[in-house]
Amino acid sequence: MQTPPNPFKQGLQAGRRQLGFWLTLANATTAEICAGAGFDWLLIDCEHAPNDVAGVQAQLQAVAAYPGVHPIVRVPMGHGRVGEMWIKRVLDIGAQTILVPMVDTAEQAAAVVRAARYPDANGQGGIRGIGGARASRWGRYPRYLHEANERLCVLVQVETGTALKNIEAIAAVDGVDGVFIGPADLSASLGHLGNPGHADVQAAIEDAIRRIVKSGKAAGSLAIDETLARRFMDWGASFMAVGIDMTLLARGTTALAERFADAKQ
Numbered sequence: 001m002q003t004p005p006n007p008f009k010q011g012l013q014a015g016r017r018q019l020g021f022w023l024t025l026a027n028a029t030t031a032e033i034c035a036g037a038g039f040d041w042l043l044i045d046c047e048h049a050p051n052d053v054a055g056v057q058a059q060l061q062a063v064a065a066y067p068g069v070h071p072i073v074r075v076p077m078g079h080g081r082v083g084e085m086w087i088k089r090v091l092d093i094g095a096q097t098i099l100v101p102m103v104d105t106a107e108q109a110a111a112v113v114r115a116a117r118y119p120d121a122n123g124q125g126g127i128r129g130i131g132g133a134r135a136s137r138w139g140r141y142p143r144y145l146h147e148a149n150e151r152l153c154v155l156v157q158v159e160t161g162t163a164l165k166n167i168e169a170i171a172a173v174d175g176v177d178g179v180f181i182g183p184a185d186l187s188a189s190l191g192h193l194g195n196p197g198h199a200d201v202q203a204a205i206e207d208a209i210r211r212i213v214k215s216g217k218a219a220g221s222l223a224i225d226e227t228l229a230r231r232f233m234d235w236g237a238s239f240m241a242v243g244i245d246m247t248l249l250a251r252g253t254t255a256l257a258e259r260f261a262d263a264k265q
Contacts, residue, residue, distance in 0.1 A: 003141040006096045008041055008070040008239075009153035012178055012218040015238065020072070022222065022244040023059065024049040030245055031059040035066035042069055043241060046086070047076045047101050057093040057134070064094075072155070074099040084115040084127065091116060092132040097153035099180060104162045106169035112156060113175030117149045125149075153177045155220065155239075159185035164208055171215035178218035178239060181208050181232075197228065209235040 011018045018040035023031055026049050034042055044051065044059050051059075056073055063071045073095040077083035087098060100112045117126025126149065136144035154175055158167060159182030171179055183196035183205060192198040196205075205221065212219035213236040220239035223229040229242045 001137065001140050001142070003136075003144050003147040003151055004096075006070075006151045006153050008072070008097050009151070009177055011040070012153070012239065015218075017233065018070075018239045020239060020241040022241050024244060024246045025249075026051045026055050026059075028055075028058040028062040032062040032065070034245060035063045035069050039069055041097075041239070042071050043099065044071055044073045046090070047074050053089050053093060056090060056095075060094050070097065071095065072097040072099055074101065077101065087112070087115045088128055088131070091128065091148075091152075092135055094135045096151050097155065099155040099157065101157040101182065102159060102163075102185070103156040103170060104160055105166050106173050109156050109170045109173040109176050113154055113173060116152055116154055117175065118145060120149075155180050157182045158208060158212075159183075160189040161186075162189075164204060167208055167211045168215050171212055171217040176217065178220055179212045180239075181205055181219070181221040181237075183221060183223065183228075197225070202228075202231075205232065206235050209237055212236075213238075 008018060020041040020043055021034055021039045022043045022045060023034060024045050031042065042063060044056055046056065060071055063069060073090045075083060075086040075090060075098055077086060077100060090098060098116060103109050103112065114127050116128060118128050119126050155178045156170060156176055157180045158164065158170065170176065186204065187193065187196040187198060187201045190201055190204060192201050209219045209232065218238045219236055221232045221237050222241040223232055224243055224247055229240055233240055
């Protein structure tokens, strides 16, 4: 059995736009429901959601039943703290694509890539420990150790003023497949906490997306406001998350309760 290709990475390389959805409820049933919705990718969040490795594995297993959608795992680290253990563990349970938050410099991006890659034929290039029982389907992908690096997709998040200054250097790192703009933290870093729609933040996002694309790498972001999401795509974002499970649930239940508020009178 051959190690499966990474369709999300292939899509980035082909320049295809891929729409995604954010999973924060740390629940395999929620992941399975969302996997059938028609998105190209789902983000399993370990930075701001109560996920552990076992919970991520359960969600990966649930999503695997829906071959049209690709799971991405965001690992809990940032600002230079590479967290090799988290990267290794989510790859070992079968993730092929990771998103790493708060990458501010090219050096940090290179450290992320090294943590995610196995050593090459010369013993260089990566520091990922040898394991990955589920990733190799318990040894049924006999070439997994030799094919994993090629299948790997590394996405890094630019979400501070410092990172904006270093976009070209970050995008130029070998092994970085895409650069993701984090609007919420970026707005805070630029002095507009809680207001990613501020004109200054939007101008910074537009400039960042255009610079990433010009650098030859895929640009991505998250916007639950449809107008903003379509604006980011017009600027060149090719992997775009357009919703979050907890936000959709909160807004939907609130709206439903409000429609029946008169019945309680």
